[in-house]
Amino acid sequence: MASNVKFSTTLGIFGNQSDRWCNSGYKQDRSVDELFEAAGKIQELDGVELFGTWHINENNVEQIKGLVKKYKFGVSTLIVDLFVNPKYGSGSIASFDTKIRKDAISDIKKYMDIAPKLDCSILDIWLGQDGYDYPFQVDYLKAWKNLLDGFTECADHNPKVKLSIEYKIREPRNHLYMADVGKTLALLEKIGRDNLGITMDVGHGFFAYESVAESIALCKFYGNRLFHMHFNDNYGFADDDLMVGAFHMQDYLELLFWLKKIGYKGWFSLDQFPYRDEGIGACRESIKMIKSMQKALDSVDSKEIEKVIAEGDATKSIALIRKIIFKE
Numbered sequence: 001m002a003s004n005v006k007f008s009t010t011l012g013i014f015g016n017q018s019d020r021w022c023n024s025g026y027k028q029d030r031s032v033d034e035l036f037e038a039a040g041k042i043q044e045l046d047g048v049e050l051f052g053t054w055h056i057n058e059n060n061v062e063q064i065k066g067l068v069k070k071y072k073f074g075v076s077t078l079i080v081d082l083f084v085n086p087k088y089g090s091g092s093i094a095s096f097d098t099k100i101r102k103d104a105i106s107d108i109k110k111y112m113d114i115a116p117k118l119d120c121s122i123l124d125i126w127l128g129q130d131g132y133d134y135p136f137q138v139d140y141l142k143a144w145k146n147l148l149d150g151f152t153e154c155a156d157h158n159p160k161v162k163l164s165i166e167y168k169i170r171e172p173r174n175h176l177y178m179a180d181v182g183k184t185l186a187l188l189e190k191i192g193r194d195n196l197g198i199t200m201d202v203g204h205g206f207f208a209y210e211s212v213a214e215s216i217a218l219c220k221f222y223g224n225r226l227f228h229m230h231f232n233d234n235y236g237f238a239d240d241d242l243m244v245g246a247f248h249m250q251d252y253l254e255l256l257f258w259l260k261k262i263g264y265k266g267w268f269s270l271d272q273f274p275y276r277d278e279g280i281g282a283c284r285e286s287i288k289m290i291k292s293m294q295k296a297l298d299s300v301d302s303k304e305i306e307k308v309i310a311e312g313d314a315t316k317s318i319a320l321i322r323k324i325i326f327k328e
Helices: 032-039 061-070 098-118 140-157 181-191 202-207 212-221 249-261 279-298 302-311 314-326
Strands: 006-010 047-051 074-079 122-125 162-166 196-201 226-231 267-270
Touching: 006 074, 006 279, 032 061, 032 279, 047 267, 061 098, 074 098, 074 267, 098 122, 098 140, 122 226, 140 162, 140 181, 162 181, 162 226, 181 196, 181 212, 196 202, 196 212, 202 212, 202 226, 202 249, 212 226, 212 249, 249 279, 249 302, 249 314, 267 279, 279 314, 302 314
Parallel strands: 006 047, 006 267, 047 074, 074 122, 122 162, 162 196, 196 226, 226 267
Antiparallel strands: none
């Protein structure tokens, strides 16, 4: 299983990261060149994710192309900044301000034009500011109409570039419109464009109390809507973006099985925030953990796993997990 997997990571894992308690961050700032240099030290890494305005913009495409070539990386996705820019603090595509909404759509189209220059076919769209905090604060029908119209316009801009919506139940807003797999798939079904799909952030799924394996299966059920994967872990109460497998080992084993079952061919990308920890080590350990879990899964015949699933006997399911992990 592992030999066919392409691993990538957000470049931010190697840089300085701030939180609400330490705005300056816990480390030294690094230039884009230094971030690529750090990524280049990880032999298992095949590609990187680039954040719009932080790492990639209209003026440095040639520089980034040179760095990508130098370190022999692919660009797994471009992340459009619709959540850090204070202009979008009250919403982007779903905004009730016509100008703001047009600016957000324009930003997405701009990066849709940049992506092919880097041999990248996917844009990650996380609408972290599109939501609300209080009752009676928004017109829900109008907001969802704006989402539908905005994504339709963007999807039609270039059908060859995939727009991958990354859902999250909350944060920074207390409620986000793109909150879970069901709401996101409902919107995609309504729009009906083949280049609209989902980025499955595993930690967001845990945070939303989803079975990520089921969410992966639903993406297949609704027509191969799983475009991209983000791997991290958390305690289940917040989007901690910790190293893979720290807490949800059994869930990870199941979701990796289902990724193989549905024939997922996309990137395995890390989206983690090692605020105080060394990014290179965090990246390496997460990749090694994923590979180790894949190896453990491969040690058990897939037909045996399918048989246990078909029987639906919980005791046999637990026995299977014990066999995968402990070889007993």
